[in-house]
């Protein structure tokens with residue numbers, strides 16, 4: 080299998096140290112599970128003859144989503160003349176926005192779309208068209224989330240500040256008692272927030288949650304500014320030439336809400352559910368007593384694995400265990416890789432969580448929110464096995480044939496590891 084360059088370009092070197100202790104977080108140095116997985120995945124590509132990236136299916140899908148996005152935008156701004164037409168088109172625009180994010184930008188950002196760096200960069204920059212920032216995403220998603228999934232204080236995706244308590248290791252406030260009810264509305268504001276406020280605030284403060292990150296400079300800064308200019312022109316500048324400000328804000332809000340809910344919920348069901356782990360580093364060493372690959376599998380959940388329509392629509396993000404283990408392989412392959420990953424997890428005694436349906440995952444997310452909002456419990460052992468398929472271990476059980484040795488750096492720089500770490 081052809082391997083990608085180890086370290087992506089254009090990420091300045093910073094030390095990924097704990098914001099509290101200043102130490103680098105490490106994982107157990109045990110690569111047996113990871114090696115077994117890689118062997119099987121490489122075997123799949125050898126026997127199938129399919130390329131890990133540059134899949135024609137994804138090129139077709141990209142054309143479909145961009146054509147749909149452009150058509151919905153043009154019809155909404157220039158053609159629609161009743162509120163019902165405009166509402167339907169704004170909803171469609173929100174769906175295509177989420178679709179491009181799931182299917183095109185996400186693969187491009189992880190360098191999983193193509194062998195060519197410039198193609199990946201171009202596809203990743205679809206995020207600029209949607210009002211986000213490739214640079215901010217690379218740090219928030221590619222580095223902090225993918226490397227340190229579900230580790231409180233490190234994974235910025237599980238840090239919603241005072242708005243929510245998503246892990247047992249965050250402080251519970253009185254308002255969190257109702258988070259399983261009010262958070263769904265706030266999910267809808269996700270996209271609007273990063274389009275209008277979040278990216279600018281991160282850029283100015285140089286922080287996301289508790290984590291510091293280097294502000295963009297030079298070309299990265301130019302892309303950030305140009306991207307925001309293009310987005311504001313598309314979202315407000317051009318439409319205001321044809322419609323009142325009230326109308327523009329209304330349909331912008333509808334499209335943003337639809338995209339925000341979809342993007343939030345698909346990612347939350349993968350990590351913020353009852354069945355996955357929320358590990359805590361050892362207090363004096365900042366060491367996670369799990370190998371990096373095992374950590375990825377046990378902190379993530381799949382849903383609706385057999386549903387090809389859902390997999391097509393959400394860019395394989397119903398198979399997030401496979402994505403977290405192999406983020407540089409195009410999502411087109413995840414359905415075929417999934418049984419190999421599950422089988423390997425079984426053999427190594429690694430927890431593999433898969434909800435039979437999206438609905439089952441949503442219910443678990445709801446229950447998790449309610450539990451985190453109403454109880455200070457630190458017991459994160461899975462208890463709801465009726466929705467669970469695959470091998471499950473209790474939180475403190477052995478991770479299989481682990482040959483744990485001294486702690487060391489996480490194997491983050493392997494070809495299939497996250498895209499941004501140093």
Ligand SMILES: [Zn+2]
Pocket residue numbers: 185189220225402406
């Ligand atoms: Zn990802």
